[in-house]
Amino acid sequence: MVDIEKCHITRYPSPVLAKKAEPIEVIDDNIAALAEKMKDIMIENKGVGLAGPQAGVGLRIFVASPDGTKKNAKVYINPVITPSGKVNTAEEGCLSLPGIFGKIRRYSKCAIKAQGLDGKEFSDQAEGLLARIFQHECDHLDGTLVADKLSSVAKIAARRKLKHLRENYLSENQ
Numbered sequence: 001m002v003d004i005e006k007c008h009i010t011r012y013p014s015p016v017l018a019k020k021a022e023p024i025e026v027i028d029d030n031i032a033a034l035a036e037k038m039k040d041i042m043i044e045n046k047g048v049g050l051a052g053p054q055a056g057v058g059l060r061i062f063v064a065s066p067d068g069t070k071k072n073a074k075v076y077i078n079p080v081i082t083p084s085g086k087v088n089t090a091e092e093g094c095l096s097l098p099g100i101f102g103k104i105r106r107y108s109k110c111a112i113k114a115q116g117l118d119g120k121e122f123s124d125q126a127e128g129l130l131a132r133i134f135q136h137e138c139d140h141l142d143g144t145l146v147a148d149k150l151s152s153v154a155k156i157a158a159r160r161k162l163k164h165l166r167e168n169y170l171s172e173n174q
């Protein structure tokens with residue numbers, strides 16, 4: 001059972017962000033409440049996607065809204081993606097890594113299979129921004145952050161910001 005009250009945005013280097021998230025076995029009212037809370041966290045922080053670990057929950061769920069509105073936010077549970085097409089490089093950020101942006105390579109298209117809040121499996125095809133969001137959020141479910149995918153030059157440039165985030169984390173979690 002997820003304690004919804006305790007859900008909040010998690011930032012690097014919160015350990016939950018580095019772990020592989022667990023499948024959701026039962027999709028019930030608690031998971032529906034979690035999805036609702038995740039949408040709120042995403043919108044509050046002006047994001048277009050948010051994965052379970054970013055709400056402090058190590059479960060395989062993410063929400064996405066390419067236009068950043070709650071109305072168009074969709075829930076993906078136990079997602080499996082199949083990226084395809086050519087590889088594009090675009091600037092990407094992450095709500096769990098405030099201030100860090102980097103050029104990240106992603107496939108231009110992405111098929112997804114997931115369950116909705118009704119428990120039914122559905123499939124979708126995405127390209128452009130939504131395809132990028134799917135790949136970014138599924139990385140989160142496997143414990144991978146954009147900071148892990150930066151070029152070596154960008155990693156050096158991000159070093160001070162990452163150090164700052166680690167110091168913040170330590171001072172907030174003493």
Ligand code: NI
Nearest residue numbers: 093094095096
């Ligand atoms: Ni992210």
